[in-house]
Amino acid sequence: MSAADLSSVREVNFDGLVGPTHNYSGLAVGNVASMNHGGLVSNPKEGALQGLLKMKSLMDAGYAQGVLPPQQRPDIGALRDLGFSGSNGEVLARASKEAPQLLRAVCSASSMWTANAGTITPSIDAPDSRGHFTPANLQSSFHRYLEPQTTGRVLKAIFRDEQHFCHHPVLPATPAFSDEGAANHTRLCGEHGEPGVHLFVYGRQAFGDVRSGEREPKRYPARQTLEASQAVARQHGLTEAQTVFSQQHPDAIDAGVFHNDVIAVGNGPVLLYHEMAFLDEEGTLDELRTKMASPLIPVRVPLEAVSMEDAVASYLFNSQLLSNPDGTMTLVVPGECQEREAVWRTIQDYLLAGNNPISEVVVKDVKQSMRNGGGPACLRLRVVLTEAERAALSGRVLLTNALYTDLTAWVERHYRVRLAPDDLADPQLAEESLAALDELTQLLKIGPVYPFQLG
Numbered sequence: 001m002s003a004a005d006l007s008s009v010r011e012v013n014f015d016g017l018v019g020p021t022h023n024y025s026g027l028a029v030g031n032v033a034s035m036n037h038g039g040l041v042s043n044p045k046e047g048a049l050q051g052l053l054k055m056k057s058l059m060d061a062g063y064a065q066g067v068l069p070p071q072q073r074p075d076i077g078a079l080r081d082l083g084f085s086g087s088n089g090e091v092l093a094r095a096s097k098e099a100p101q102l103l104r105a106v107c108s109a110s111s112m113w114t115a116n117a118g119t120i121t122p123s124i125d126a127p128d129s130r131g132h133f134t135p136a137n138l139q140s141s142f143h144r145y146l147e148p149q150t151t152g153r154v155l156k157a158i159f160r161d162e163q164h165f166c167h168h169p170v171l172p173a174t175p176a177f178s179d180e181g182a183a184n185h186t187r188l189c190g191e192h193g194e195p196g197v198h199l200f201v202y203g204r205q206a207f208g209d210v211r212s213g214e215r216e217p218k219r220y221p222a223r224q225t226l227e228a229s230q231a232v233a234r235q236h237g238l239t240e241a242q243t244v245f246s247q248q249h250p251d252a253i254d255a256g257v258f259h260n261d262v263i264a265v266g267n268g269p270v271l272l273y274h275e276m277a278f279l280d281e282e283g284t285l286d287e288l289r290t291k292m293a294s295p296l297i298p299v300r301v302p303l304e305a306v307s308m309e310d311a312v313a314s315y316l317f318n319s320q321l322l323s324n325p326d327g328t329m330t331l332v333v334p335g336e337c338q339e340r341e342a343v344w345r346t347i348q349d350y351l352l353a354g355n356n357p358i359s360e361v362v363v364k365d366v367k368q369s370m371r372n373g374g375g376p377a378c379l380r381l382r383v384v385l386t387e388a389e390r391a392a393l394s395g396r397v398l399l400t401n402a403l404y405t406d407l408t409a410w411v412e413r414h415y416r417v418r419l420a421p422d423d424l425a426d427p428q429l430a431e432e433s434l435a436a437l438d439e440l441t442q443l444l445k446i447g448p449v450y451p452f453q454l455g
């Protein structure tokens with residue numbers, strides 16, 4: 001890659017649009033917010049507008065911002081596969097009566113959390129100098145298992161240019177290869193355009209003897225396996241020198257940390273993490289230091305400063321850590337961080353005042369998403385791109401003022417302000433949702449990606 005190309009490298013955050021069926025169904029085991037808020041009435045319009053406002057304000061602050069469409073929901077095809085038949089209205093009515101938990105699952109707007117859409121290796125680190133993509137199988141829950149096929153089509157529609165981008169198959173959707181995507185993957189480097197080291201964090205090992213000292217969570221499931229992380233690294237052509245595989249602390253999973261991005265966030269050379277993030281903290285840091293070309297800057301938050309309960313409730317570590325041109329970094333935290341005194345104090349006295357590049361904290365209200373356990377970092381998929389790669393993107397997916405205006409008007413036109421669990425069986429909701437999505441693919445110029453468009 002030429003020097004000019006290298007210096008043009010930027011991280012683009014692709015946020016997932018909150019879909020028209022956003023609701024609270026308590027579907028995610030091990031995700032404390034989702035489990036606590038199941039049954040609440042949601043406000044899809046507010047959720048979508050909160051997400052768009054976050055995107056807009058980061059774009060206004062100079063960060064490159066992209067957008068990804070939601071999925072086709074309710075997934076009536078999935079209900080038909082499970083034996084429900086008749087008209088769409090009949091399928092919804094029968095599912096609502098006989099298996100309400102299935103209806104709730106096929107209505108989830110969970111694709112908004114694009115940190116789980118897949119894992120991406122930027123061209124800088126790949127042997128063939130192309131960006132590599134693997135959609136996550138999300139096999140650990142039924143409602144998320146429904147996402148990868150459409151996710152793959154969306155990623156292929158946007159990152160279409162084969163000269164620049166390469167797409168891999170979803171890993172086998174079986175517990176041994178349980179994969180939750182970029183939420184358990186962090187690329188550490190100097191500048192974004194310099195070679196990176198890929199930190200893959202897993203919750204359990206599926207095959208072989210459990211290594212000495214390794215333990216598994218007892219209360220909640222470990223959603224990522226070592227084997228899945230290794231397979232993704234292999235697909236992308238990453239070598240041993242470029243990868244670090246680290247086990248997540250099982251006690252953290254049992255406290256509600258269902259993804260690594262609920263307890264750690266990295267950007268450039270900075271790794272902001274809680275003391276309880278890794279089972280082998282020292283070993284993980286040592287390996288990163290050995291493999292990285294630039295010095296690692298670990299920012300460790302001890303348990304005595306932020307309890308696990310505070311970490312999980314505030315989502316401090318599910319912040320976005322963004323690079324500024326002057327070398328400083330901005331931390332984008334959810335509003336819940338202000339509600340927990342110990343967390344807010346830690347941000348002020350420890351993170352901002354500490355000897356590290358974090359120089360600014362920006363608070364964002366993404367409450368509609370937070371009630372389902374999705375903070376600012378869950379809502380975005382990071383893609384590091386050169387200028388040439390950005391120019392090669394298909395569709396109208398990089399946020400501009402005009403796109404923001406169009407998307408806001410689209411939400412205002414199509415979204416409801418109230419969705420209670422009983423509303424999910426309403427056939428009108430399904431029709432509204434399809435009409436909205438059909439218009440969205442035209443607005444984003446990505447072509448047909450949804451089952452109803454493909455026939």
Ligand code: SUG
Binds near residue numbers: 031038372
């Ligand atoms: O998989 N919640 C999602 C939240 C995902 C957050 N993503 C990251 N940490 N990157 C999950 O647990 C809840 C849906 C419901 O209950 O209705 C849900 O799927």
